Amino acid sequence: MMKKLVMIGNGMAGVRTIEEILKQAPEQFDITIFGQEPHPNYNRIKLSNILQGDTNFDEIIINPLDWYKENNIQLFSGEAVVKIDVDRKRVISDQGREVEYDELIIATGSNSFILPIPGADKIGVTGFRDIQDCEMMIKSAEEYKKAVVIGGGLLGLEAARGLLNLGMSVDVVHLMPHLMERQLDPIASSLLRSELEAQGMNFLMEKETVEILGDERVTGLRFKDGSEAEADLVVMSIGIKSNTTVAKNSGIYVNRGIVVNDFMETSVPHVYAVGECAEHREIVYGLVAPLYEQGKVLANRICGMDGEPYEGSVTGTQLKVAGVDLYSAGEIFEDESTKSIMIYNEYEGIYKRVLTRNNMIVGIVLYGDTKDSTRLFRMLTKKEDISGGSIFQTECTGSGTSDSIAAMPDDELVCGCNGVTKGAIVEAIQTQGLTTLDQVSHCTNAGRSCGRCKPMVSSILAHTLGDQFDATAAQKVSICGCTTISREELVAEIKEKGLTSVKEVMNVLEWNNEEGCTKCRPAINYYLGMILMDEYKDDRDSRLVNEKIHANIQKDGTYSVVPRMYGGVTTAADLKKIAEVAERYHVPLVKLTGGQGIGLFGVKKEDLPSMWEDLDMPSGYAYGKTLRTVKTCVGAQFCRYGTQDSMALGIELEKKFERLDTPHKVKMGVSACPRNCSEAGIKDIGFVGIDGGWEIYVAGNGGVDLRPGDLLCTVKTQVEVMEMTGAYLQYYRETANYLERTSKWVERMGLDHVKEVLADEETRKALNERMDQTLKKYIEPWNEAIQSEEIQDKYYTKHTVAVGSESK
Ligand SMILES: Cc1cc2nc3c(=O)[nH]c(=O)nc-3n(C[C@H](O)[C@H](O)[C@H](O)COP(=O)(O)OP(=O)(O)OC[C@H]3O[C@@H](n4cnc5c(N)ncnc54)[C@H](O)[C@@H]3O)c2cc1C
Ligand SMILES: NC(=O)c1ccc[n+]([C@@H]2O[C@H](COP(=O)([O-])OP(=O)(O)OC[C@H]3O[C@@H](n4cnc5c(N)ncnc54)[C@H](O)[C@@H]3O)[C@@H](O)[C@H]2O)c1
Ligand code: SF4
Ligand code: FES
Secondary structure (H helix, E strand, O other): OOEEEEEEOOOHHHHHHHHHHHHHOOOOEEEEEEEOOOOOOEOHHHHHHHHOOOOOHHHHEOOOHHHHHHOOOEEEEOOOEEEEEOOOOEEEEOOOOEEEOOEEEEOOOEEEOOOOOOOOOOEOEEOOOOHHHHHHHHHHHHHOOEEEEEOOOHHHHHHHHHHHHOOOEEEEEOOOOOOOOOOOOHHHHHHHHHHHHHHOOEEEOOOOEEEEEEOOEEEEEEEOOOOEEEOOEEEEOOOEEEOOHHHHHOOOOEOOOEEEOOOOEOOOOOEEEOOOOEEEOOEOOOOHHHHHHHHHHHHHHHOOOOOOOOOOOOOEEOOOOOOOOEEEEEOOOOOOOOEEEEEEEOOOOEEEEEEEEOOEEEEEEEEOOOOOHHHHHHHHHOOOOOOOOOOOOOOOOOOOOHHHHHHOOOOOEEEOOOOEEHHHHHHHHHHHOOOOHHHHHHHHOOOOOOOOOHHHHHHHHHHHHHHHOOOOHHHOOEOOOOOOOEHHHHHHHHHHHOOOOHHHHHHHOOOOOOOOOOOHHHHHHHHHHHHHHHHOOOOHHHOOHHHHHOOEEOOOOOEEEOEOOHHHOOOHHHHHHHHHHHHHOOOOEEEEOOOOOEEEEEEOHHHHHHHHHHHOOOEOOOOOOEEEEEEEOOHHHOOOOOOOOHHHHHHHHHHHHOOOEOOOOEEEEEEOOOOOOOOHHHOOEEEEEEOOEEEEEEOOEOOOOOEOOEEEEEEOOHHHHHHHHHHHHHHHHHHOOOOOOHHHHHHHHOHHHHHHHHHOHHHHHHHHHHHHHHHOOOOOHHHHHHHOHHHHHHHOOOOOOOOOOOOO
């Protein structure tokens, strides 16, 4: 019996802990995660980069929704836990959901500290903590000109840089005489201030804000000394406050954070805390490195391993602002017991100071040149005796050169965020045969957080591989951790070596895990089917679990049954049959689906074949990576605006392409006029009737990655629609990565490129020929199950376990 593990908070520290647990004991827990934000786990560190315009939200997602599915994690996103019933071992959410736990992790992070002053609730006043804050600032910058950032710490200065990039003029209000006074001494701080002033920031130092001015929206600030500053936007970045409300209200001991021992255990048995919400030995950490260390210790504890305790961390910080190179770690302030070693080159703006006690480094401040940082940090953490040696590197080899990497000891920390040393990276490259940065990151975690260490990781990769290093190939993405080869290489190898089965692919191409995993097996099965067309014998056991069972598994382990209704059109006879079956099998929920189908929910697996037999309708494939549905409007047959027969086209499309294996699900919509009642503009392929023809839209998406479709072309006849659709779908099948939606695929390939390929008649013809040959192989799966006792015994008895992963 799997133990129930529930986690409150879907952020960086919590999800990393779950990753560690899955590494150690993938089958031990039935995992549920509640996340207040309506997103999968993303890299909060990179919000600064989003604000500064260097990246977008998609690129900072650490664990996409597919990751949760693949690991059978039930994620309730956009849902906050409001109470923990520690006696009944249950959590209760703001939507009234109650979930039982055997073990509970609280990973609720922190909130921005907002000054409790009059006007702090005005429109235009925000913290900087999540993507919503970031979006609000970006939107404000479109309309307004003047921003004030309160707080000249790490967060405030990164926010200020972002707002400058967005075209706002920025004042930074700081309480103390020096910026980043917790990390920098006065000299480094004044060098930083000069650089930031040169970049365009205006500093209002030693100012205490007492009021935010304005009516509904902020117009300015008033300070304690009576002076004022104008503001259309105010960002408060004056520190963070652990998010402890739920724990506190549930009787768990809370001080500044949720108090934990060296194994991250709270005052209540079976309840743990990790991350910024946790207080360990009176310290609440606000950087990921210590939080990830906590996560490892907690994972060991929860999995029942004998692990080391967490004994606290020394942290190092850097500011993510272009043009600023600074590093700080350990103690900043001198006392009678410390001595400083210092270099100050005012001319070049380079300042280095190491604070020592008893011949050991206890603090580091570097400005203008931080290449000594990893070495000095190692000396600090290892408590190395520094007497007799030169502290600062004098030779001219820049960091990352082959010589400097050769000279770097194995225990030097390369990735501060994830605690990864040079030795660990080299070992992973050598033992796992890694050749790309992506693989090294995947294997060791190096580079997965702030990303600052990536150039160094690349240099270590190049140094370790020597002549074998291929800089272009180093950027490639491998299929999964079982192999180093990419999708392109896999497809080429299958063709070149004439491989015909999943097992053969894994053997011949020397997979490092002979069984493969839930990521690569469905992908290989897909690519084989795409290449070998009707000659390929499908490997059902390599499919995602829903495709294996031909029904959608639900959260309670039951299934849903959605019969095909071509073009969303049904008959009274079919409706009667569905109603009778629903009654006969006591189906708890009958619901219209988003794709104009009818779903019967809550069906037991062992009832599926007989239910399908009674229904006597084809599978609607509501679970497959295939054509789902073709949503149609009523069109010219009945609607007075209709210029085309949308239902007839929808039915023809659905009948032709149903069951086709595609890299990801494909949805279509057909509207008979531009009023577009079938919402064809947000479908993978949408058809809109116009006078004398059809417009074909592609790459629309109505889901998480909302995207309007792009016009591919306009055609005159239904025959041309079918021809263009066949060619488009086949080109997608042949060039997309497995589990890549058409919207992402078109963005990657470029719409113009796709248009150009499909404009060529010969190419379209060849694509359609391969499509037609592929379509020959499909048979109706529900009927096949009804006819075959072997299939029923293997997949549909009470005791068969649905193994594998799923992605929506
Ligand atoms: C702009 C910015 C830049 C940063 N840059 C760096 C950097 O360069 N280096 C560095 O090391 N660190 C940096 N940090 C800090 C780092 O992001 C945090 O230390 C880290 O995210 C903390 O992880 P966590 O899991 O404890 O909290 P979070 O990542 O905040 O996750 C907590 C999650 O729990 C959710 N939650 C809270 N209460 C509930 C509830 N009751 N029910 C359900 N869900 C709940 C929250 O909505 C949140 O999504 C930065 C932070 C910010 C904001
Ligand atoms: N590059 C990085 O590592 C990075 C970047 C951003 C955020 N973070 C983390 O995010 C968290 C929040 O960062 P932060 O900068 O808000 O916190 P912080 O506590 O590091 O800095 C807050 C700053 O605001 C100042 N301040 C306090 N009250 C003030 C007031 N009334 N008016 C003006 N100034 C005032 C303080 O003197 C301090 O310098 C921290 O844990 C930080 O480590 C890290
Ligand atoms: S899209 Fe046009 S033709 Fe179709 S139902 Fe709507 S209004 Fe009528
Ligand atoms: S140092 Fe931040 S990801 Fe490596």
